[in-house]
Each structure stands twice: as structure tokens, then as C-alpha cells.
Amino acid sequence: MFDNLTDRLEGVFKKLRGTGKLTEENIKESMQEVRMALLEADVNFQVVKDFIAKVSEKAVGLEVTKTLSPGQQVIKIVHDELVELLGGTTEQIRLDGRQPVTIMMTGLQGSGKTTTSGKLAKILKEKGRKPYLVPADIYRPAAIDQLQVLGERLDIPVHPSTTDMKPVEICRQAMTVAGQKGYDTLIFDTAGRLHVDEALMGELKEIQSAIQLSEILFVADSMTGQDAVTVAEKFNQDLEISGVVLTKMEGDARGGAALSIKSVTGKPIKFVGIGEALDALEVFHPDRIASRILGMGDVLTLIEKAEAVVDKKKAEKLAKKLRQSTFTLEDFLDQIQQIKKMGSLDQIMGMIPGINKLKQLKDAPKPDEKELAKTEAIIRSMTKKERQSYKIINASRRQRIAAGSGTTVTEVNRVIKSYSAMLKMMKKMRGKPGLVTGQKRRKVPKGMRR
Structure with missing residues (x-):
């Protein structure tokens, strides 16, 4: 971005x-x-x-x-x-005060409201909340089905809406069900249009009058630039929105919407969508985004992402393997999967301070998702025994691995060679003070040396 x-x-x-x-x-x-x-x-x-x-x-x-x-x-x-x-301070969903918390998702058709509703429910569930997804879009084909599928994937309950019901009645019923079953956070996924019209605003105002809303979030496609800002201003005038969610930020190389929307509407950006995956929704931190824009990186977000995906017990086990030089291709595969959970390589590298200067160099290495996928496919095509002991992988085994992974023998050789070089480097590091083991070697007096 x-x-x-x-x-x-x-x-x-x-x-x-x-x-x-x-x-x-x-x-x-x-x-x-x-x-x-x-x-x-x-x-x-x-x-x-x-x-x-x-x-x-x-x-x-x-x-x-x-x-x-x-x-x-x-x-x-x-x-x-x-x-x-960009807004000055980080602003998140207000979870204190009146219960249950009620959030209405608004925006034009195609902005990503339904997917964002699921992503937001996931974040709130991880915070210990009991979210309830409410499909209130009765016009778009399969909108209700889409939210139900998301709810199943996330193990989050979804209100049984039907297309013959009125949106405001759906929301009222959902409030009743939430009270009976103890759901403390309701997310209303409302209908969108291709453009702002009176019917859309009238329906949203009807829901606003019927339900005491804690938040009204406007979901906008960041790729539409100033059009997103103009529409956000209209929604804010009619509904008094409480915040903005910008989607598709991972593909927005310009950033005009993010840099304009707070000044124009007076309302903060609360979240940004950075991909299709259900964990690809981030809290918007103005200071961190400003640092990214100026090429200073975003170390705090990088640390948070790492902490979210890294299993502490696995990390300790890995550190022990590194110390004992028993790091296998199985462990290598596990590390690739951990990296993938953090996001795309471009996103990860974009958070590293000074990386923009490196990218400007002619011979600078470029992050290649395809190569990472190939490496993963090659290791997955190996037997468990081969992953544990790579030296048994002879010519015929390499041919089988290449055929099973849809790659070439040359590419299989390259992965094994890279892994072998990494082991050698780890072995050298093991003998250096403070590296891998985390301990410093004591100086031994001359007279006591063997």
C-alpha cells in the first residue's frame, strides 16, 4: 500500500x-x-x-x-x-457502555461489507466477545447465504434471515434472539446499492430509528479514491457514521482515500482490509501508517503479526533444534507456513524499516510468492523419512519429488541446496558467542587451555 x-x-x-x-x-x-x-x-x-x-x-x-x-x-x-x-489517534469499536453492542455495516454494493462483517466478528470473538451476525441485505442474490457460510467457517452464529422479511424486522428479531441467547455484539450486514439513493438511505434510517446503534461503520473500497471519500461524506450527512473501514488496501498504491477521508468527513478510519483471507483486517493506526508512507516501516505491526501466529512452545522447540543442529525440512515447512499466516511477502517486507531504499537498487532481491509456494510443494512431495534426513534423497527420489510437486529436478536441487547451506550457516553460528545459544563463551586462561 x-x-x-x-x-x-x-x-x-x-x-x-x-x-x-x-x-x-x-x-x-x-x-x-x-x-x-x-x-x-x-x-x-x-x-x-x-x-x-x-x-x-x-x-x-x-x-x-x-x-x-x-x-x-x-x-x-x-x-x-x-x-x-490520518486521524491522530487509534480508534477502535466502543465495547463499553450499553449492552449489547450493535454495529451497522453500511456502504455501496461491492465495497466488501459482508466479508468485512465476518472479519470484524472474528476479531471481536478473539477479544472474548459473543458476536451474532445478522444478514439484513435481502436484495443481493446469495447475500444471506454468503454470511451464513462465513459464520460456519468462523464458528459464529448467524441470524436465520429470509428474503421475504423486511430488513428492519430482521434487525428487531435479531435483538430479541441476542437477548435470549446471551450474544453481546450484533453486526448488521445491510444492503448496498450501485450508487446512493433515497430508498437505500430510507431503509438505513429506519433501522437506525428502530435499533439503538453503538456504531455505524461505512465500508469503502479504497481503490476508488476520491469517489469513496465523496460517498462517505454523503453517508455521514444522512446517518452520522461513527467510523470508516477501508477495504482492498493491499492493492491501493496511491492512498488518496485514506489520506483524505478523516479531514473531509471528520470521522476516523477504524479498520483496513488488506486481503481476502478472514484474518486480513487490521486496526488502523495513524502513526504506523504515516511511518510506512515515509518508508520508515512498521515494526510494531510486524511484531504483533508474528506474536499472533507464532506458537511459543513450537518456537522454544525450534530454538532447541537450532542449538543442536537438528533442524529438518519438516521444520523448514513449518516456518514457511508461519510466514504465510503473517500475510504476503510484500506486506511483511513493507513493514521493515529502510526496505524501500533496498527495493530501489537494481539488483535488489524481490519477494516471490511463487517461489515460496514451489518450495512448500517440493517439501510436501517428500516422504516423512526424506524430510527428516535429506541426505537419502538420491537422483530417483528427486525425480519422484519433482513429478509430485509439478516442478523440475533442478528446482528440487535448488531447495535441497538452500536448505543444506542454511544448516552449514547455523553450524557456524552455533560456535560463535551469543549466537543461536544465546550464551557467551567464557575466556579460558592460557595456562588452562588444552
């Missing part, structure tokens, strides 16, 4: 870093480039104008500190203003 904007801003700040002294002239020149970068990212014109004015005002007459260069100070100002532009 934001790849185009990050690349443009990186070029601007590269010039600033080499600046010995900041003048009104070079600040004006830099801000003009930042302005163009934001407009090309499809950020609202008025939002860009206000942003540049604030940064310029703070940068002109800046007192140079000893710890930061003039260029670094301007970058810090841009970072701080970006955080404010």
Missing part, C-alpha cells in the same frame, strides 16, 4: 537530507514536490492545500537542533502532520 507515494516522497526527502541549511526557498521547492506527490496520490485538493500550509509554516524559521539535521527535522514535521491527517 502507498507504494507510489512512498517512492515520490523518498526522492523529495533525499534532497532535503543533503541540505546543510534550510531556507525559505528550498522549503518552498520541497513542499511543491510534496504537493504534487499528494495530488498524484489522489488526495483531496483542499486537504493537500491545508497540509502543505501547515508543514511550511512549521518548517520556515525552524530552529536546528543538535540531534537532527535540518532535513530530518522537516521529515519529522511531515510525519507528525501525516499522523494528524
Whole structure:
């Protein structure tokens, strides 16, 4: 996400870093480039104008500190203003106060409301809530079925709605059922349209009047840029939304919607969808997103993702295997699966500080999901014995593995060679102080050495 904007801003700040002294002239020149970068990212014109004015005002007459260069100070100002532009603070679903918590999902057709409803229910269930999914879209073919399938996959109850019922009656019935069965969080998946119309708004207002809603979330496709902002503004005027969920962020290289929507509507982005998987919904952190935009990475999110997928007992077992040099291809396969759970390689690498500079190098390695999938297929085509002891894999076994994985013998050889090289590297690390074992070797006096 934001790849185009990050690349443009990186070029601007590269010039600033080499600046010995900041003048009104070079600040004006830099801000003009930042302005163009934001407009090309499809950020609202008025939002860009206000942003540049604030940064310029703070940068002109800046007192140079000893710890930061003039260029670094301007970058810090841009970072701080970006955080404010994106919402300032992290805002999540309000779970305290009146029970049950009631959340109405709104938005146009195709924005991803139904899938997002399932993803949100999963997050809330992991927090110890008892969510109840309520299909209130009686118009779109299979909308009710889709939510029921999601509920089954997530082991979350779904209200038995039918297309001959009125949406407001569905919501009222669901409230009654929730009270009887102890569900503390209701998520109403409402209908969308291809465009905003009176019938749609009338139906949503009817639900709003009948149910005391804790949250009204507007779900928008980030790929539609300023169109998403315009529609969000209309929904907010009619319904007074409480927050925004931006979907398809993983494919949004520009980021105009994310950078405009808070300023235009006054309502925060609460979540972002970063893929089709049911765990691909993230809490929106303005400070972390600002750091990603400026190529500073997002280490906190990376750590959180790792903690969410890594089994502590497995990690301890793996550390022991590394110390004893008993790391097998079975363990290698397990590590590939752990990485896949964290997201795509592009997403993971995008959270590493400084990775944008590395990507700009001609010979820089590119993350390749296909190669990772091939490696996984090759290891899965091996027998358990072969995974435990790779040295028994002779020529005929390699041919069988290649045929079973849909790859070539050369590709099988490459995986085995990479694994073998990794073992050798681990063996070398094992003998170095503080590496793998985590212990330092004590210095032995000359007279006591053997």
C-alpha cells in the first residue's frame, strides 16, 4: 500500500537530507514536490492545500537542533502532520457502555461489507466477545447465504434471515434472539446499492430509528479514491457514521482515500482490509501508517503479526533444534507456513524499516510468492523419512519429488541446496558467542587451555 507515494516522497526527502541549511526557498521547492506527490496520490485538493500550509509554516524559521539535521527535522514535521491527517489517534469499536453492542455495516454494493462483517466478528470473538451476525441485505442474490457460510467457517452464529422479511424486522428479531441467547455484539450486514439513493438511505434510517446503534461503520473500497471519500461524506450527512473501514488496501498504491477521508468527513478510519483471507483486517493506526508512507516501516505491526501466529512452545522447540543442529525440512515447512499466516511477502517486507531504499537498487532481491509456494510443494512431495534426513534423497527420489510437486529436478536441487547451506550457516553460528545459544563463551586462561 502507498507504494507510489512512498517512492515520490523518498526522492523529495533525499534532497532535503543533503541540505546543510534550510531556507525559505528550498522549503518552498520541497513542499511543491510534496504537493504534487499528494495530488498524484489522489488526495483531496483542499486537504493537500491545508497540509502543505501547515508543514511550511512549521518548517520556515525552524530552529536546528543538535540531534537532527535540518532535513530530518522537516521529515519529522511531515510525519507528525501525516499522523494528524490520518486521524491522530487509534480508534477502535466502543465495547463499553450499553449492552449489547450493535454495529451497522453500511456502504455501496461491492465495497466488501459482508466479508468485512465476518472479519470484524472474528476479531471481536478473539477479544472474548459473543458476536451474532445478522444478514439484513435481502436484495443481493446469495447475500444471506454468503454470511451464513462465513459464520460456519468462523464458528459464529448467524441470524436465520429470509428474503421475504423486511430488513428492519430482521434487525428487531435479531435483538430479541441476542437477548435470549446471551450474544453481546450484533453486526448488521445491510444492503448496498450501485450508487446512493433515497430508498437505500430510507431503509438505513429506519433501522437506525428502530435499533439503538453503538456504531455505524461505512465500508469503502479504497481503490476508488476520491469517489469513496465523496460517498462517505454523503453517508455521514444522512446517518452520522461513527467510523470508516477501508477495504482492498493491499492493492491501493496511491492512498488518496485514506489520506483524505478523516479531514473531509471528520470521522476516523477504524479498520483496513488488506486481503481476502478472514484474518486480513487490521486496526488502523495513524502513526504506523504515516511511518510506512515515509518508508520508515512498521515494526510494531510486524511484531504483533508474528506474536499472533507464532506458537511459543513450537518456537522454544525450534530454538532447541537450532542449538543442536537438528533442524529438518519438516521444520523448514513449518516456518514457511508461519510466514504465510503473517500475510504476503510484500506486506511483511513493507513493514521493515529502510526496505524501500533496498527495493530501489537494481539488483535488489524481490519477494516471490511463487517461489515460496514451489518450495512448500517440493517439501510436501517428500516422504516423512526424506524430510527428516535429506541426505537419502538420491537422483530417483528427486525425480519422484519433482513429478509430485509439478516442478523440475533442478528446482528440487535448488531447495535441497538452500536448505543444506542454511544448516552449514547455523553450524557456524552455533560456535560463535551469543549466537543461536544465546550464551557467551567464557575466556579460558592460557595456562588452562588444552
